[in-house]
Amino acid sequence: GENVEQHPSTLSVQEGDSAVIKCTYSDSASNYFPWYKQELGKGPQLIIDIRSNVGEKKDQRIAVTLNKTAKHFSLHITETQPEDSAVYFCPIQGGSEKLVFGKGTKLTVNP
Amino acid sequence: GAVVSQHPSWVICKSGTSVKIECRSLDFQATTMFWYRQFPKQSLMLMATSNEGSKATYEQGVEKDKFLINHASLTLSTLTVTSAHPEDSSFYICSARDAGNYGYTFGSGTRLTVV
Numbered sequence: 001g002e003n004v005e006q007h008p009s010t011l012s013v014q015e016g017d018s019a020v021i022k023c024t025y026s027d028s029a030s031n032y033f034p035w036y037k038q039e040l041g042k043g044p045q046l047i048i049d050i051r052s053n054v055g056e057k058k059d060q061r062i063a064v065t066l067n068k069t070a071k072h073f074s075l076h077i078t079e080t081q082p083e084d085s086a087v088y089f090c091p092i093q094g095g096s097e098k099l100v101f102g103k104g105t106k107l108t109v110n111p
Numbered sequence: 112g113a114v115v116s117q118h119p120s121w122v123i124c125k126s127g128t129s130v131k132i133e134c135r136s137l138d139f140q141a142t143t144m145f146w147y148r149q150f151p152k153q154s155l156m157l158m159a160t161s162n163e164g165s166k167a168t169y170e171q172g173v174e175k176d177k178f179l180i181n182h183a184s185l186t187l188s189t190l191t192v193t194s195a196h197p198e199d200s201s202f203y204i205c206s207a208r209d210a211g212n213y214g215y216t217f218g219s220g221t222r223l224t225v226v
Contacts, residue, residue: 043204043217097143097208099215101155
């Protein structure tokens with residue numbers, strides 16, 4: 001079945017620095033790789049996603065890179081801002097339709 | 112962009128009563144909707160998957176008679192927590208999959224407190 005691990009579990013950076021979160025998954029059938037940001041008391045919000053036929057995708061300060069051979073994909077946030085502070089998730093959609101979530105990464109951007 | 116509306120955003124109920132949570136896709140048709148539960152400082156745990164017009168598929172360990180799911184149309188799914196107990200207190204989140212582009216959009220969540 002689908003399984004996903006995120007590293008690190010917590011990440012603290014200074015404003016303006018870059019942040020990188022890595023996800024490793026087990027199901028080779030996975031073809032869709034989204035990243036969600038969840039602020040306290042709110043539902044997850046999609047910030048970027050990538051499909052298996054693409055190795056990298058960028059949207060302003062956010063980028064996602066995918067290594068399908070190694071079964072990992074990473075979120076890169078550049079020029080971090082305090083409002084980037086949140087919990088980030090990289091759920092996996094394997095052979096089934098459902099998204100399975102890992103434990104998340106709590107990012108804190110210090111002003 | 113795709114919007115999913117979830118109501119209520121918070122609810123307090125007494126033990127033994129039932130609570131209904133609604134999840135609506137506002138600008139797209141959702142062939143599949145999902146219900147998650149999230150305890151404080153933990154991840155989202157999938158409870159069930161619902162398809163319009165058919166019975167929901169529950170994850171292992173989730174009581175289907177306690178968490179009733181109805182997916183009556185392509186834009187509406189409801190979760191009813193029956194005979195609620197304090198241990199059912201949690202943050203419930205729905206998600207809808209867009210039949211057009213296959214993306215997943217989440218609702219804003221419902222904070223349920225059972226007293």
